[in-house]
Amino acid sequence: MPTMKETKFTATITWLGVVPKLAKGRRAEPVDAAFASYAGFEDDVHAGLTRASCVRVTNLYPKGTEIRNVRQLSILSAEEMALIAADMGMEALDPVHLGTSMVIKGIPDFTHVPPNARLQATSGATITVDTENRPCVLPGREIEKDSPGHGPKFKTAAANRRGVTAWIEREGLLRVGDTLRLFIPDQPAWQHG
Numbered sequence: 001m002p003t004m005k006e007t008k009f010t011a012t013i014t015w016l017g018v019v020p021k022l023a024k025g026r027r028a029e030p031v032d033a034a035f036a037s038y039a040g041f042e043d044d045v046h047a048g049l050t051r052a053s054c055v056r057v058t059n060l061y062p063k064g065t066e067i068r069n070v071r072q073l074s075i076l077s078a079e080e081m082a083l084i085a086a087d088m089g090m091e092a093l094d095p096v097h098l099g100t101s102m103v104i105k106g107i108p109d110f111t112h113v114p115p116n117a118r119l120q121a122t123s124g125a126t127i128t129v130d131t132e133n134r135p136c137v138l139p140g141r142e143i144e145k146d147s148p149g150h151g152p153k154f155k156t157a158a159a160n161r162r163g164v165t166a167w168i169e170r171e172g173l174l175r176v177g178d179t180l181r182l183f184i185p186d187q188p189a190w191q192h193g
Helices: 078-088 138-146 153-155
Strands: 004-018 029-031 033-037 050-052 065-067 072-079 102-105 118-121 128-133 164-171 172-175 179-185
Touching: 004 118, 033 102, 072 078, 072 128, 072 138, 078 102, 078 153, 118 164, 118 172, 138 153
Parallel strands: 072 102
Antiparallel strands: 004 029, 004 102, 004 179, 033 172, 050 065, 072 164, 118 128, 118 179, 128 164
């Protein structure tokens, strides 16, 4: 029996972006298509098979320790972005400001899909969800540059809506407009957390 269960949910890729490695800040540049290699999106600041550990895992490793990169992509939901924007008093959020790799539409409560879920494109490219991407101040700084007074509101408004980080399990081309099928682990939720 497969350990991954296909759900009834699909999503459409509405935006793709790359944060250039030499960029100052986390501003993403939109692209129509991106090849998802085992290292992530080429030329993206988050790409790589490994990365230096950061503050998110200091209880496991000293900062800067080389670890597997499960944060190759940052994926957000268009629906959740609209809620964040509304809470910030903005008409809309521009993914460029969020340093995101991908925006999708169609999966409810996307930020809380279970870790290890898969998003599979028709090309066969398969993305594995690592975990919820907790809000940080960096997107707020980018928002503030273009919408003064709104940037500091981002972190609070994005709580439980910031999307997920993910890594590439199977390589392939991803394009704006592609459909992704959602698969989740076929196991009960852990009851002891």
